[in-house]
Amino acid sequence: MANDDGDVLVRVENAVKYFPVKAGGFFRHTVGNVHAVDDVSLIIERGKTLGLVGETGSGKSTLARCVAGLIPVTSGKVFLNGTDITKLSRGAMRPLRREVQMIFQDPYSSLNPRRRVGAIIGDPFAIHKTATGAERKRMVQELMERVGLNPEHFNRFPAEFSGGQRQRIGVARALALRPKLIICDEPVSALDVSIQAQVLNLLADLQTEYGLSYLFIAHDLEVVRHVSDKVAVMYLGRIGEAAPADALYGHPRHPYTVALLSAAPAADPDAAASRQRIILTGDVPSPIDPPAGCRFHPRCPKAEEICGRVEPPLVTHEDSDPDLSQAAPGTGGQPPADADQGVPGIPGGEAHVTACHFPVQPGESLASAATAIIAAEREPA
Amino acid sequence: MSITELEFDANQADAAQQRGEGSPVQGRTQWQLTWMRLRSDKISMIALAVILIMIILAIAAPAIAALTGHDVNTAYPVTGENVDGNPVPPGTNGFLLGTDDTGRDLLVRILYGARISLFVGIVTTLIATVLGVAVGLIAGYFGGIIDTLLARFTDAVLAFPYIVLALALAAVFGPSLKIILVMITFFSWAGIARIVRGQTLSIKEKEYIEAARSLGAGPFRIMFFDILPNLLAPVLVIATLYIPNAVVFESTLSYLGLGIQAPTPSWGNILSAAQDFYQVAWWYLVFPALALLITTLAFNLLGDGIRDAMDPRTERLIAARRLRRRMRRSTIKRENKEALQGLTAGGANAGTGKKG
Numbered sequence: 001m002a003n004d005d006g007d008v009l010v011r012v013e014n015a016v017k018y019f020p021v022k023a024g025g026f027f028r029h030t031v032g033n034v035h036a037v038d039d040v041s042l043i044i045e046r047g048k049t050l051g052l053v054g055e056t057g058s059g060k061s062t063l064a065r066c067v068a069g070l071i072p073v074t075s076g077k078v079f080l081n082g083t084d085i086t087k088l089s090r091g092a093m094r095p096l097r098r099e100v101q102m103i104f105q106d107p108y109s110s111l112n113p114r115r116r117v118g119a120i121i122g123d124p125f126a127i128h129k130t131a132t133g134a135e136r137k138r139m140v141q142e143l144m145e146r147v148g149l150n151p152e153h154f155n156r157f158p159a160e161f162s163g164g165q166r167q168r169i170g171v172a173r174a175l176a177l178r179p180k181l182i183i184c185d186e187p188v189s190a191l192d193v194s195i196q197a198q199v200l201n202l203l204a205d206l207q208t209e210y211g212l213s214y215l216f217i218a219h220d221l222e223v224v225r226h227v228s229d230k231v232a233v234m235y236l237g238r239i240g241e242a243a244p245a246d247a248l249y250g251h252p253r254h255p256y257t258v259a260l261l262s263a264a265p266a267a268d269p270d271a272a273a274s275r276q277r278i279i280l281t282g283d284v285p286s287p288i289d290p291p292a293g294c295r296f297h298p299r300c301p302k303a304e305e306i307c308g309r310v311e312p313p314l315v316t317h318e319d320s321d322p323d324l325s326q327a328a329p330g331t332g333g334q335p336p337a338d339a340d341q342g343v344p345g346i347p348g349g350e351a352h353v354t355a356c357h358f359p360v361q362p363g364e365s366l367a368s369a370a371t372a373i374i375a376a377e378r379e380p381a
Numbered sequence: 382m383s384i385t386e387l388e389f390d391a392n393q394a395d396a397a398q399q400r401g402e403g404s405p406v407q408g409r410t411q412w413q414l415t416w417m418r419l420r421s422d423k424i425s426m427i428a429l430a431v432i433l434i435m436i437i438l439a440i441a442a443p444a445i446a447a448l449t450g451h452d453v454n455t456a457y458p459v460t461g462e463n464v465d466g467n468p469v470p471p472g473t474n475g476f477l478l479g480t481d482d483t484g485r486d487l488l489v490r491i492l493y494g495a496r497i498s499l500f501v502g503i504v505t506t507l508i509a510t511v512l513g514v515a516v517g518l519i520a521g522y523f524g525g526i527i528d529t530l531l532a533r534f535t536d537a538v539l540a541f542p543y544i545v546l547a548l549a550l551a552a553v554f555g556p557s558l559k560i561i562l563v564m565i566t567f568f569s570w571a572g573i574a575r576i577v578r579g580q581t582l583s584i585k586e587k588e589y590i591e592a593a594r595s596l597g598a599g600p601f602r603i604m605f606f607d608i609l610p611n612l613l614a615p616v617l618v619i620a621t622l623y624i625p626n627a628v629v630f631e632s633t634l635s636y637l638g639l640g641i642q643a644p645t646p647s648w649g650n651i652l653s654a655a656q657d658f659y660q661v662a663w664w665y666l667v668f669p670a671l672a673l674l675i676t677t678l679a680f681n682l683l684g685d686g687i688r689d690a691m692d693p694r695t696e697r698l699i700a701a702r703r704l705r706r707r708m709r710r711s712t713i714k715r716e717n718k719e720a721l722q723g724l725t726a727g728g729a730n731a732g733t734g735k736k737g
Contacts, residue, residue, distance in 0.1 A: 068595055090599070097597035110588035114610035123606075124596050173592065 009180055009213050010044040010067060015076035017062050021288060032288045036062040038237035039076070041314075043348040044181065049207070049214040050348045051228030051245065053221060053260070055284060059237040060217045064183045067215060068100050069093055081180070098128060101174035105186035107166035111158035117144070117169055118154030124176035143172040147202060164195035171202060175210075183215045188223060200227060221264045225249050232347040233257045236287055236295040239314060241354045242347030253317055253352065253359035256296045276365060294356065302358045314353045316343045418690035425686025431679040435672075439499050442492035449475060451486035453493045454644045458484045468662040479664040482654060487665065490646040491672050497558075497647045498676070502628040505562055509569035509627075510620045514612065516570065517577025518604050522585055532578060538571040544633075551639035561640050565627045573619055577612055584608050614691035621684035625677035632673055648673045 345351030461484030634640030635649025
């Protein structure tokens with residue numbers, strides 16, 4: 001795999017991030033690892049948005065911070081523009097920091113309450129010594145204007161702004177160095193719906209204007225669908241399914257994705273009444289000791305014996321995917337001999353890849369299988 | 382101007398008022414805001430005034446001594462002692478606060494004592510604050526082995542029986558101002574370091590620190606530009622509260638004879654000498670004790686006031702500010718409404734006029 005492939009801005013290869021779990025008061029020792037991100041590969045294309053969805057604790061934010069170079073990966077590689085950033089020293093990383101910026105979830109804790117907005121947005125210029133004095137002030141005010149803030153307010157403190165305005169300050173700060181990739185870690189989760197739309201539209205405008213790529217993390221499925229070109233679904237540190245947004249939402253293949261989508265509320269009461277909800281049993285297993293085989297198998301309505309033994313690879317299952325022949329002619333041209341083996345694909349690309357031994361067929365209902373499981377579980381009692 | 386136009390203008394003005402526009406935005410620094418809030422706090426202002434007066438008096442001590450005509454270390458056996466050789470009471474023979482056991486002017490001695498006490502209090506607190514902030518920041522930010530070493534050392538210092546060490550040091554090096562400064566600083570920085578470390582530990586987990594790191598800021602930039610501004614409020618408060626501690630510490634040492642040595646006056650050694658005479662000369666004990674009490678109380682009250690003023694979330698002060706703003710806004714609205722009513726009345730008259 002070439003690393004300087006033209007359309008790909010970020011390539012993550014087999015990224016693993018474990019957080020050691022320490023015990024003991026005085027003599028601390030590692031007793032286990034939280035498998036926050038476990039063998040994840042993905043690509044982010046230039047000028048495109050990759051949406052990352054998953055429940056709390058699925059490793060989305062950890063993955064994002066690994067991509068941003070904020071936390072070191074345990075193993076694996078993260079290529080930015082063809083350069084592996086995981087091996088770089090802090091000094092060597094500095095110029096690359098300009099390429100990747102982050103927008104944070106909480107507009108209240110992501111801005112230093114003791115510093116003025118002008119100083120906060122001017123920080124990138126100060127750190128990278130790109131502008132000083134009046135020049136910096138002018139650039140800060142331009143940025144403020146660009147994100148829809150009154151440039152006169154550069155002397156104010158974050159506490160004097162509303163949540164939406166604060167998030168715009170965060171956007172302006174992320175934009176200051178003209179990055180290529182902006183990682184949005186649930187940028188609208190803390191905002192009102194009307195304000196969410198404003199911020200999302202701003203992000204979309206900036207993307208067209210500056211050709212930005214986004215890694216967009218959220219747990220609001222509709223928001224992700226709205227902004228993303230490609231979507232990857234994470235569960236317990238692994239990517240379960242990834243595809244272009246329409247394919248994923250139109251024909252989810254992984255039982256977890258199906259369940260996740262079925263849990264999203266529908267605005268239309270008729271649609272809400274007719275839709276089938278798949279209620280998963282049990283809780284997300286502990287990431288300290290994740291289940292063997294498929295991570296989802298203890299809760300999966302379709303799980304069979306093999307699921308607990310063999311880790312399903314992320315492959316295309318194009319035999320029954322009506323989208324795929326048009327969506328990815330490159331891979332679609334050579335159907336695999338064994339349909340269940342599929343063609344390995346990388347999340348973030350054109351292929352619709354699913355890590356499942358028994359992907360959901362179009363039109364198949366999981367609700368009955370789920371009911372059967374619930375019934376089976378109740379029987380002994 | 383039509384009614385709708387006027388209404389529109391009024392709404393605009395109101396909205397502009399709410400947005401804080403209209404006049405060019407004034408940049409008020411955090412310190413200006415703190416000062417504004419502090420100014421509205423009577424107790425703090427009184428405390429500040431007391432402290433300033435104390436400092437001015439201390440600085441002006443030689444001048445005041447010249448005014449009274451009494452030198453600080455000169456005994457005045459004729460005017461300053463009664464026939465029994467005891468101190469004379471306040472107001473006698475030009476001794477405003479009376480004299481001490483050797484017939485020296487108590488007022489002049491207390492003022493000279495203030496010089497020592499305030500100097501020791503402020504200088505040791507300044508050095509201890511710088512040290513404590515540095516140690517606390519480094520321990521809290523870097524964590525790991527650095528934190529373990531620094532934090533345990535801090536705890537060890539805090540656990541030290543300081544009077545015992547003071548006795549030992551004074552015995553070894555002989556009492557001097559330098560020893561006092563070193564000793565008080567040594568026992569003061571640890572408390573500040575512990576508070577700073579705790580604050581740093583909580584602040585460094587904030588997202589804005591992560592944001593700074595993602596921008597490429599180094600650890601020292603983050604410590605000084607991102608963490609330190611958030612520490613200034615608690616540090617300033619604790620520093621203000623450490624000054625009276627240092628003053629008392631100095632007095633304690635001098636009282637025990639380990640600090641400032643006679644004949645140089647210090648509140649501590651004056652008190653120490655006075656305790657044998659309180660039955661015949663109450664003023665000898667009361668006035669230096671009052672000076673010590675008032676000074677420490679003033680610093681403590683000011684420290685509390687600064688803490689309230691520094692924290693923008695202090696309910697009391699915010700409520701007062703909101704009330705003022707609401708009153709101002711309602712005045713503007715009322716004025717607009719009155720103008721509107723005037724116009725409507727005029728318009729109505731014009732209408733009837735046409736009809737008739």
